[in-house]
């Protein structure tokens with residue numbers, strides 16, 4: 001199965017992607033995580049993406065499309081993949097469909113995780129992540145036992161620079177202008193399934209699994 005998770009930043013795509021990819025045996029391909037790894041490794045692509053990411057605007061489509069097609073073409077993605085954070089523009093979605101069709105592959109299901117702007121702003125501005133194991137915490141909803149320290153590995157938690165209130169506002173604006181049209185695109189293609197992202201993490205996982213089987 002080849003799956004796309006859509007939804008605003010902070011909808012819980014990252015958390016759900018880890019669970020759903022495990023449940024269905026898919027490779028999890030997060031464009032944001034791949035870009036952050038490129039930056040950390042100080043690659044040319046990472047350097048090109050840096051400024052866009054820090055401002056909360058989108059990295060150019062051609063860079064993202066070739067980066068993601070490279071990962072989709074790897075042997076570990078041959079049995080199915082879950083895309084998280086990509087596609088994010090109509091041009092990326094159309095480019096993805098065209099490039100997959102050349103390989104006789106396609107997107108089978110698109111899950112739209114629905115959460116309103118006020119909720120995602122609250123989630124993102126309180127979020128911190130363990131740089132070692134990737135576990136995500138929230139100062140209000142799921143705090144670590146000891147403030148600022150990962151419960152699992154004792155590592156100091158970090159906050160994403162683009163989770164500041166100002167950059168979150170820009171990321172949401174970008175989402176509404178550039179990514180929301182994908183809902184209609186995939187609905188017209190008969191692939192879209194809607195899931196509320198406002199319940200508990202377990203509830204949302206169950207709803208996505210149910211939607212994939214529908």
Ligand code: AMP
Pocket residue numbers: 009031032033035052053054056057058059060064084085086087088089092162171
């Ligand atoms: P995320 O972790 O998905 O919130 O992505 C963090 C940042 O990486 C975004 O604000 C963009 O600057 C960039 N980015 C991630 N995915 C894409 C994409 N599909 N297209 C363009 N830019 C992206």
